[in-house]
Amino acid sequence: MNILLVDDELELVSALAERLSFRGFEADWVTSGAEAMDKILEKDYVLAILDVKMPRMSGLELRKRLEHLRPGLKYIFLSGHGSEDDYKVGAAKADSYLVKPVKIEDLVERINLALGN
Amino acid sequence: MLLKGLFKPEFWNADKKSAGPYKSLFDYQRIWRLCFVILVVVSLVPLFILAFIDFNVTRVAIKSENMLRGARTTSNTRRAVAYFLEERKSALQLIVELDDFRSFQRKERLGEMLSALKNSFGGFIDLGIIDENGKQLAYVGPHNLEGKEYKGQAWFKQAADQGTYISDVFLGYRDSPHLVIAVKHFTDKDHYKIFRATLDTTKFNGILSSLDLSEGADAFLVNTAGIIQTPSKWNGDVFSKISFGLPEKSFRTKVKKIQLKKDLSAIVGYAYIEGTPFIIMVVKPEAELMGAWQRSRDTLTWISSISVAVILLVMWAVASYMVDRIYIADMTRSKLLQQMEHHNRMASIGRLAAGVAHEINNPLAIINEKAGLLKDLFTFSEAYNADERIFGLVDSVIGSVERCGRITKRLLGFSRQDDVELRPVLPKMVVDTVLSFLNKEAEYRSIDVSVDVQPCIFEIVTDRGKLEQVLLNLISNAFQAMKDGGALQVAVAKGDKGRLDFSVKDDGCGIPATDLKKIFEPFYSTKKQAGGTGLGLSITYGLVQDLGGSMTVESEVGEGTKFSFSLPVSPKNKGEG
Numbered sequence: 001m002n003i004l005l006v007d008d009e010l011e012l013v014s015a016l017a018e019r020l021s022f023r024g025f026e027a028d029w030v031t032s033g034a035e036a037m038d039k040i041l042e043k044d045y046v047l048a049i050l051d052v053k054m055p056r057m058s059g060l061e062l063r064k065r066l067e068h069l070r071p072g073l074k075y076i077f078l079s080g081h082g083s084e085d086d087y088k089v090g091a092a093k094a095d096s097y098l099v100k101p102v103k104i105e106d107l108v109e110r111i112n113l114a115l116g117n
Numbered sequence: 118m119l120l121k122g123l124f125k126p127e128f129w130n131a132d133k134k135s136a137g138p139y140k141s142l143f144d145y146q147r148i149w150r151l152c153f154v155i156l157v158v159v160s161l162v163p164l165f166i167l168a169f170i171d172f173n174v175t176r177v178a179i180k181s182e183n184m185l186r187g188a189r190t191t192s193n194t195r196r197a198v199a200y201f202l203e204e205r206k207s208a209l210q211l212i213v214e215l216d217d218f219r220s221f222q223r224k225e226r227l228g229e230m231l232s233a234l235k236n237s238f239g240g241f242i243d244l245g246i247i248d249e250n251g252k253q254l255a256y257v258g259p260h261n262l263e264g265k266e267y268k269g270q271a272w273f274k275q276a277a278d279q280g281t282y283i284s285d286v287f288l289g290y291r292d293s294p295h296l297v298i299a300v301k302h303f304t305d306k307d308h309y310k311i312f313r314a315t316l317d318t319t320k321f322n323g324i325l326s327s328l329d330l331s332e333g334a335d336a337f338l339v340n341t342a343g344i345i346q347t348p349s350k351w352n353g354d355v356f357s358k359i360s361f362g363l364p365e366k367s368f369r370t371k372v373k374k375i376q377l378k379k380d381l382s383a384i385v386g387y388a389y390i391e392g393t394p395f396i397i398m399v400v401k402p403e404a405e406l407m408g409a410w411q412r413s414r415d416t417l418t419w420i421s422s423i424s425v426a427v428i429l430l431v432m433w434a435v436a437s438y439m440v441d442r443i444y445i446a447d448m449t450r451s452k453l454l455q456q457m458e459h460h461n462r463m464a465s466i467g468r469l470a471a472g473v474a475h476e477i478n479n480p481l482a483i484i485n486e487k488a489g490l491l492k493d494l495f496t497f498s499e500a501y502n503a504d505e506r507i508f509g510l511v512d513s514v515i516g517s518v519e520r521c522g523r524i525t526k527r528l529l530g531f532s533r534q535d536d537v538e539l540r541p542v543l544p545k546m547v548v549d550t551v552l553s554f555l556n557k558e559a560e561y562r563s564i565d566v567s568v569d570v571q572p573c574i575f576e577i578v579t580d581r582g583k584l585e586q587v588l589l590n591l592i593s594n595a596f597q598a599m600k601d602g603g604a605l606q607v608a609v610a611k612g613d614k615g616r617l618d619f620s621v622k623d624d625g626c627g628i629p630a631t632d633l634k635k636i637f638e639p640f641y642s643t644k645k646q647a648g649g650t651g652l653g654l655s656i657t658y659g660l661v662q663d664l665g666g667s668m669t670v671e672s673e674v675g676e677g678t679k680f681s682f683s684l685p686v687s688p689k690n691k692g693e694g
Contacts, residue, residue: 012483080478
């Protein structure tokens with residue numbers, strides 16, 4: 001079960017990936033949209049966990065591009081903001097939308113839901 | 118009510134201090150005074166000018182009419198007196214022209230003449246003939262004056278010099294008022310005789326007493342020395358001197374105003390009668406003459422007074438009405454401004470709160486993940502020995518982060534306007550649902566909860582979840598404010614303009630007035646020690662706004678607090694926020 005985490009906060013995304021790997025997920029992480037677009041082709045990822053707000057390329061924009069590169073990929077959005085626009089777009093098309101800080105149990109539950117486990 | 122409003126309007130007791138540095142702009146009493154003074158001046162000045170003009174025009178008209186009437190009476194009387202004397206003088210001249218003068222010395226002939234004059238003219242008392250030396254040659258009449266010497270007397274001299282003489286009225290030897298007419302007749306080229314007749318004053322006085330004069334008017338004759346010659350009503354007795362100085366000499370009728378006494382002025386018509394020592398005088402007190410004018414003046418005065426009173430009343434009412442309108446408009450505007458200011462403040466606080474929450478969220482997430490990872494390492498990796506104490510510490514860190522997370526999420530919720538899901542909702546059911554969460558606590562604390570929903574209320578279209586949250590927040594707040602055994606009232610009633618009024622009223626500790634203003638601001642809490650975040654009411658406030666409603670609070674310390682909010686029955690009324 002390959003999961004890709006994208007967040008500009010290295011400290012956050014690395015810790016989160018490690019925690020997920022403790023729970024049986026194969027989680028890789030990158031810190032920008034550009035890296036994510038390279039990384040996505042390396043493995044057979046089934047889920048992407050994206051930060052909504054990132055420098056240069058936002059989570060929402062990244063998703064549009066990833067949809068082309070890997071159709072059928074599931075998405076979970078993490079947001080530190082919770083603005084109305086984010087919420088509308090995120091909630092409408094993503095499988096989940098969570099506001100930071102998240103409880104790891106909640107995140108695991110959402111991942112399982114998204115993957116249909 | 119309306120009249121009371123006009124004469125003691127609302128703004129009269131307005132507190133001008135509340136306007137701060139602009140209090141002169143909001144000094145409604147001053148505005149009213151200015152308004153009233155301007156209105157009164159603008160309306161009264163023309164009235165006074167017109168009244169003044171009318172006053173003077175009437176006075177001048179009445180005065181000139183009186184002068185004219187006085188002049189006419191005087192003139193007529195002058196002619197009558199002059200004619201009377203002229204007539205008698207001419208009769209004497211006729212007699213001396215017709216008759217041989219010597220025959221006058223015959224007493225019988227002279228007597229016949231006297232009786233003929235008495236019969237035809239009347240007023241003659243006696244006749245006499247005097248020679249050049251002033252000796253009375255013949256006399257017929259009631260006194261024995263034959264042989265009397267007149268030489269040296271002024272009248273004799275004047276008759277000899279000028280040909281005729283008319284005396285003023287005098288008592289003479291006879292001790293009864295009479296006057297003398299004398300004519301000179303030349304018997305030949307160098308010699309002359311004087312023919313002298315005496316007239317009693319009865320007929321003479323009759324001319325004046327027969328005048329048709331008004332009550333206060335007085336007509337009489339004086340001589341050139343100012344001695345009264347004929348009876349006068351109130352200017353003195355015959356032969357006394359008049360109280361005022363003689364007017365300047367004029368044979369034409371003149372009218373003058375004369376000050377008789379200190380407080381009595383009179384209009385005097387007079388004329389010197391030519392060829393006689395008489396002056397005709399018609400005296401009328403000015404007060405009587407101006408009586409008509411005074412009446413007209415009185416009418417003008419009271420009409421003006423009534424007009425002034427009416428104008429003052431109307432202007433008072435107009436000024437009050439206008440300033441009251443301004444006051445009401447100002448009050449409405451100031452209220453709206455306050456509301457707007459409040460909204461703006463809440464909005465900017467919301468934006469600030471959201472910004473702060475967002476900035477804190479990221480580091481918070483990192484702490485969360487790092488602490489989580491730490492815990493995971495102890496849990497999942499055998500390389501680390503699980504230590505209960507370290508677990509406790511990590512759990513405490515994660516617990517605190519969770520608590521911070523709750524705060525930032527609520528902050529974000531306060532500023533974010535989530536989609537409102539509008540569905541028809543029964544208010545009664547919402548209240549019941551909310552109370553079902555709190556029933557246990559109410560029972561435990563023996564709080565008496567009463568719900569009063571008006572029977573005519575059916576459903577409103579709103580977001581059920583948000584409405585529930587609002588009520589839940591308010592009711593649980595009320596529970597916190599109350600002591601055990603208190604009473605809580607939840608009421609739903611129809612409001613105006615298609616709105617529904619909800620209220621939650623407790624009998625708890627109440628909120629001081631100073632706190633009441635800030636109660637809806639985020640982080641304003643009086644329960645900080647008890648773990649309050651100060652966000653409950655501000656979030657509730659935001660929710661009510663989302664639902665298109667407005668919220669108010671009334672409170673009295675020790676009496677209790679009442680939170681009210683009104684929602685539109687259907688979302689058409691909702692102000693989009």
